Each structure stands twice: as structure tokens, then as C-alpha cells.
Amino acid sequence: MPRQSPFGHLTGPVLVSACLLGIACRYDGQSKHCPEITRIPGIIPIPVCPEQMGGLPTPRNPAYFVGGDGAAIVSGHARVVDCEGRDVTGCFLKGAQATAKVAELLGITRAILKERSPSCGTRLVTVEGTLVEGMGVTSYLLREQGMSLMNENGEVL
Numbered sequence: 808m809p810r811q812s813p814f815g816h817l818t819g820p821v822l823v824s825a826c827l828l829g830i831a832c833r834y835d836g837q838s839k840h841c842p843e844i845t846r847i848p849g850i851i852p853i854p855v856c857p858e859q860m861g862g863l864p865t866p867r868n869p870a871y872f873v874g875g876d877g878a879a880i881v882s883g884h885a886r887v888v889d890c891e892g893r894d895v896t897g898c899f900l901k902g903a904q905a906t907a908k909v910a911e912l913l914g915i916t917r918a919i920l921k922e923r924s925p926s927c928g929t930r931l932v933t934v935e936g937t938l939v940e941g942m943g944v945t946s947y948l949l950r951e952q953g954m955s956l957m958n959e960n961g962e963v964l
């Protein structure tokens with residue numbers, strides 16, 4: 808029996824991490840194309856890259872949380888720093904807010920986001936070099952906005 812797609816119930820416009828749609832917007836200048844998402848019938852994928860929208864270049868230095876995950880960033884109790892120690896918290900917040908604005912403007916209530924990213928991670932992120940349970944800055948803000956989130960494996964937050 809063919810495996811059922813975890814995205815089968817989705818229809819209409821869905822916010823999608825742009826790198827999952829094959830857009831080369833990751834920190835290393837590559838994409839993380841997930842063909843299964845591109846092939847979901849009946850959805851209109853709306854690509855967003857919060858880190859680019861926050862003003863960061865591509866390619867860019869990889870960045871990590873210090874002091875907590877996206878929730879702690881939004882409440883002002885943690886920082887995002889890149890591998891050279893530069894504080895990029897402001898860019899991450901700006902990109903998250905711009906992404907939330909896109910969703911609001913288009914009336915989008917669902918998103919598929921790239922796991923493990925400090926912006927887009929829905930369940931797992933890196934804090935001070937260790938992979939832990941937590942959310943990216945954008946994911947946290949979108950969830951606070953009432954959106955329903957999934958990662959690229961179809962796991963619902």
C-alpha cells in the first residue's frame with residue numbers, strides 16, 4: 808500500500824520555508840529542497856525566508872541561540888549570535904515579524920517550516936551548541952499568532 812502523505816489534508820495557501828521549496832536561501836547558499844512539499848496537490852505554497860527578510864545576506868554565518876530558544880528571544884531573555892560572535896538577534900526578530908505580517912496580510916493560518924533552524928525550527932533548535940527541544944524565533948511568533956505549524960516531515964507542533 809502506498810505511504811500516505813502527512814500533508815494530504817492541506818489545501819489553499821500555506822506559508823513554507825523557502826529553502827524547502829528549492830530556493831537557495833540557506834546560510835550556506837544552498838537549498839534544502841523537499842520535493843514532497845512541492846508536489847502536495849491543492850496547496851498554494853507561499854515561500855518565506857525570515858533570515859533574508861530580516862536583512863541577513865546569503866550566504867551568511869551560521870547562527871545559534873545563547874540563553875534560550877525562540878520564545879526566550881521574543882521575551883528578551885536570550886540572544887542569537889553567529890559563529891564569529893556577532894549578535895544578530897535584531898535581524899532574527901525583524902525577519903520573524905515580517906513573516907508574521909505576510910501571513911496576516913494573506914490570511915494564511917498554516918505553515919510548513921524547516922526543522923532545526925533558529926528561525927524556522929518547530930521542535931528542535933540548537934542552544935549553545937546542543938540540539939534541544941525548542942522553537943525558532945519565527946515559529947514561535949507564528950504560533951503565538953494562532954497559526955498551525957508542521958515541519959518538513961509532516962510532524963505537527
Ligand code: SF4
Nearest residue numbers: 825826833856921924
Ligand atoms: S530555514 Fe527558514 S530562515 Fe533558514 S534558510 Fe530556510 S527559510 Fe530561510
